[in-house]
Amino acid sequence: MSLSRPLLRRSFVVTLISALLSACSTLPPYQRPTAKIPAQYAGAAPGWAQATPADTAPRGPWWTIFNDPVLNQLEARVDVSNQTVRKAVAQVQQARSMVDYQRAGFFPTITAGAAQDRSRTSQNVEGKSLAGKxxxxxxGGVSASWEPDLFGRVRDTVTGARADADASAADLEAVRLSMSADLAVDYFALRSLDTQKKLLDDSVSAYGAALKLLQQQLKDGAIDASAVAQATTQLEATRTQDTDIDVTRAQMQHAIATLIGEPASTFTLPPNGSAAMPPAIPVGVPSQLLERRPDIAAAERRVASANAQIGVAHAAFFPDLVLSASAGLESTFFAPWLSAPSLFWSLGPQLVGTLFDGGKRTASLHGATAQYDGAVADYRQSVLVAFQQVEDNLSALHSLADEAASQQRATTAADLSLRLTTNRFNAGAVSYLDVVTAQTIALTNQRTADQIAARQLESSVLLLKALGGTWHDQRDGATTPDVAAARTATGPVTTSAAEASTTLATEPAAQPTPKPAGT
Incomplete structure (x- = not known):
C-alpha cells in the first residue's frame, strides 16, 4: 500500500498539470472574412422600402406575400414531403451527431471484459517451469485511458464539427428556400397557362360562332368561300394553340407534384384563370443580405470549420499525454478467482511525441491553410453571386414594369383595331381577311401581356429567393411606386379579341351585307 501512494500522488500532479495546460490552444483567432458590400442596390429605384429586419427574426412563410391560399397550402407540404428537403434534414442530423462524436474526445475511455483461456508451453523449451503443461x-478487469487535451486538438476538432453542423443547418434552409421558390415559379407559370387557356377557350368559342355566321352568309350568297376558309383557318389554328397549352400545363402540374412529394398521377390542380399581382418587396440594404442568405451563412461557417482544421494541424506538432489505469482479477483456477490475492492493477502516464515524419505534419498544415483560403474564396464568391442575383431581378422587375405598360397600350390599340375592323367588315368595307389579321394581332398581344405578367411574378419570386426570404414590412399596407406601376401595367384588358369576335357573330341582321371578296 505504501508503494501505491507515491504513484497516486504523481498521477494527481500530472493530472493537475494537464488540466492547467488544457487551456492552451493552437487554434488561430477566427475573424469573419471581409467582402465588398455596396452602399445600395443599383437597381433599387427611389420609393423602394428600406426595411430593417433583425437577423434573429424568423423569415416565416415568405410566399404569403402573394396572398394566394392555394400556393400557401402547396408550400406547406414542401417542408414535410419534399424528398430533397428530407435528405437535407438527415444531413443536418448526421453533422450534429459528428459534433457529439468529436466531443467524446474530452472524456476518458473505459472498457471492461472477462476472459477464460487455456494455454500450453512447449515441453522442449528449457528454463520455464510450465514447460509441457x-x-x-x-x-476479468476494467481499464481506463484518457488523453488530456493539452494543446486544443480535441477542442479544435469539436469547433470544426460544430461549424460544419451550422453549415449543414444553413444548407437545409437554402434547400427549403430553393424548393419553395421552385414551387412558386412553377405554380405561377401554371396559373399563367390557365389565364392563356381561358383566353384561347373564349377565342375558340367566339371564332366558332363567327364561322357559323359566315357559313350561313355563304349559303345566302352574300360572301364567297374565301371568307369561310379564312375563318376556318383562324379557328383551327387557335384551337391548336389551345390544345398545346394543355401539354405544357400538364408538365407544370407534374413538376409541382414532385416538389410536394406526391406521385404525378395522383395530383391534380384545378384551373384558375384569375391573374395574380406582383407584391411589394422591400429590398432592404445590401449589408443585410449577408445575414439573410442561408447559402452565404453556410459558406461563412465552412470558413470557420477550415480555420479550426488549421488548429488541429498545429496541435499535431506537440506531444500527446495519455493517462491509463487498469485493475482486475486473474487466477489459474476458478475457485480462488474472486479472492483478494487475485487482484492486479496498473497506473501510469505516457507522453508520446513525433520526432520525425518526413514533413507529413508540415504538409498537413499547409493543406489546412490552403483549404481555409479556398473556403474564404467560396464565401466571397457566394456574396458576389448573391448581389448579382438581387440586381438581376431588380433590373428585370423594373424593365418588365415598363414592358407591361407599353404592352398594355399595344393590347388596347389592338382591341380597338379589331372592333373597328369588325364594324367595317359588317358594313362591307373590308374583306374577312382584314378581320382575321386584326383577330390574330389582338390575340397575340393579349397573350404577350399575360406572359409579361407571368414573368413579373417569376422575377418577384426570384428576387425574394435572392434576398434570402422576405420579412414583414413595418409599414403595413404600404405600396411602392414601382409595384403600383406594375399593377397598373398588368391590369385587365377592357375588351378582348374574343369579345370583339363575338360582336361579329351577334351583329344584327339589319346590317348591310358585305360584298364577296374580289368584286
Missing part, C-alpha cells in the same frame, strides 16, 4: 487462466 496446460495452464487455464481466468481473468
Amino acid at each position: 496446460t495452464v487455464p487462466d481466468y481473468s
Whole structure:
C-alpha cells in the first residue's frame, strides 16, 4: 500500500498539470472574412422600402406575400414531403451527431471484459517451469485511458464539427428556400397557362360562332368561300394553340407534384384563370443580405470549420499525454478467482511525441491553410453571386414594369383595331381577311401581356429567393411606386379579341351585307 501512494500522488500532479495546460490552444483567432458590400442596390429605384429586419427574426412563410391560399397550402407540404428537403434534414442530423462524436474526445475511455483461456508451453523449451503443461487462466478487469487535451486538438476538432453542423443547418434552409421558390415559379407559370387557356377557350368559342355566321352568309350568297376558309383557318389554328397549352400545363402540374412529394398521377390542380399581382418587396440594404442568405451563412461557417482544421494541424506538432489505469482479477483456477490475492492493477502516464515524419505534419498544415483560403474564396464568391442575383431581378422587375405598360397600350390599340375592323367588315368595307389579321394581332398581344405578367411574378419570386426570404414590412399596407406601376401595367384588358369576335357573330341582321371578296 505504501508503494501505491507515491504513484497516486504523481498521477494527481500530472493530472493537475494537464488540466492547467488544457487551456492552451493552437487554434488561430477566427475573424469573419471581409467582402465588398455596396452602399445600395443599383437597381433599387427611389420609393423602394428600406426595411430593417433583425437577423434573429424568423423569415416565416415568405410566399404569403402573394396572398394566394392555394400556393400557401402547396408550400406547406414542401417542408414535410419534399424528398430533397428530407435528405437535407438527415444531413443536418448526421453533422450534429459528428459534433457529439468529436466531443467524446474530452472524456476518458473505459472498457471492461472477462476472459477464460487455456494455454500450453512447449515441453522442449528449457528454463520455464510450465514447460509441457496446460495452464487455464481466468481473468476479468476494467481499464481506463484518457488523453488530456493539452494543446486544443480535441477542442479544435469539436469547433470544426460544430461549424460544419451550422453549415449543414444553413444548407437545409437554402434547400427549403430553393424548393419553395421552385414551387412558386412553377405554380405561377401554371396559373399563367390557365389565364392563356381561358383566353384561347373564349377565342375558340367566339371564332366558332363567327364561322357559323359566315357559313350561313355563304349559303345566302352574300360572301364567297374565301371568307369561310379564312375563318376556318383562324379557328383551327387557335384551337391548336389551345390544345398545346394543355401539354405544357400538364408538365407544370407534374413538376409541382414532385416538389410536394406526391406521385404525378395522383395530383391534380384545378384551373384558375384569375391573374395574380406582383407584391411589394422591400429590398432592404445590401449589408443585410449577408445575414439573410442561408447559402452565404453556410459558406461563412465552412470558413470557420477550415480555420479550426488549421488548429488541429498545429496541435499535431506537440506531444500527446495519455493517462491509463487498469485493475482486475486473474487466477489459474476458478475457485480462488474472486479472492483478494487475485487482484492486479496498473497506473501510469505516457507522453508520446513525433520526432520525425518526413514533413507529413508540415504538409498537413499547409493543406489546412490552403483549404481555409479556398473556403474564404467560396464565401466571397457566394456574396458576389448573391448581389448579382438581387440586381438581376431588380433590373428585370423594373424593365418588365415598363414592358407591361407599353404592352398594355399595344393590347388596347389592338382591341380597338379589331372592333373597328369588325364594324367595317359588317358594313362591307373590308374583306374577312382584314378581320382575321386584326383577330390574330389582338390575340397575340393579349397573350404577350399575360406572359409579361407571368414573368413579373417569376422575377418577384426570384428576387425574394435572392434576398434570402422576405420579412414583414413595418409599414403595413404600404405600396411602392414601382409595384403600383406594375399593377397598373398588368391590369385587365377592357375588351378582348374574343369579345370583339363575338360582336361579329351577334351583329344584327339589319346590317348591310358585305360584298364577296374580289368584286
